[in-house]
Amino acid sequence: MNPYLKLFAVTAFAMSSTSLIAAVPSIKQKLEKDGFSFVKQIEAPAQMTGWAGHMQQNPMTVFISNDNKYYIVGDLHNAKGDNLTVDALNKHVKQSVLDDVWKSLEKSAWIQDGNIKAPRIIYVFSDPNCPYCHAFWEKARPYVKAGKVQLRHIQVGVIRSESRGQAATLLAASNPPQVFEAFNAAKGKQKLKELKPIPSHLAEKLEANEEMMNKYGFFATPALVWKNAQGGLETAQGLPKDLKSVFE
Secondary structure (H helix, E strand, C coil), X not given: CCHHHHHHHHHHHCCCXXXXXXXXXXXXXXXXXXXXXXXXXXXXXXXXXXXXXEXXXXXXXXXXXXXXXXXXXXXCECCCCCXXXXXXXHHHHHHHHHHHHHHHHHHCCEEEECCCCCCEXXXXXXXXXXXXXXXXXXXXXXXXXXXXXXXXXXXCCCCCCCHHHHHHHXXXXXXXXXXXXXXXXXXXXXXXXXXXXXXXXXXXXXXXXXXXXXXXXXXXXXXXXXXXXCCCEEEEECCCCCHHHHHC
């Protein structure tokens, strides 16, 4: 199953438990401060206002009492037993979450590969010691050199003990794209020096990259995320067999 779709399915539709929480003044403002993004007002029981939204990219619905004393987080069913929450999340929240995921990828620590004006952007979770990452880089050359694709290599250190220090070396380089290209062009024959100790700001970036990789359900590299022609997110894990579907 597509890792991101798996993430969306778990967070959006498996919320079977409902919590009733004593409220404080300005419930909506409090929830926004806590990180809840209100996307669309939806159908709600009498004396309540319903909202579809998401928190930390986890889709959910919230219902706030009109007297501003209580709120409920969870699913809403009608008298027939139909779950109205699923439809609301699919209709109003899914695209908002996808947009938020893309923004998170943009803010991660990555190395540019290719023309920044190339129309297709592919984010690649990459470990310096991943042979399949090197193979993907090589197979992508015709598309990158033709200006059709730009790759953004999100650095992680998950394969070997020295991987994180080597990823830090790449990010700390005076010209990361140049060093990254030379490293991959050497086809594994070039030993990448391990940065020790890793400066705190780089350690934080690498940790955030790895947390993001785990959050989106990836467990191996390379892991790819890109937008299709319709603007939806596509993902792949490992070296794709059908590269044309990724690059075109």
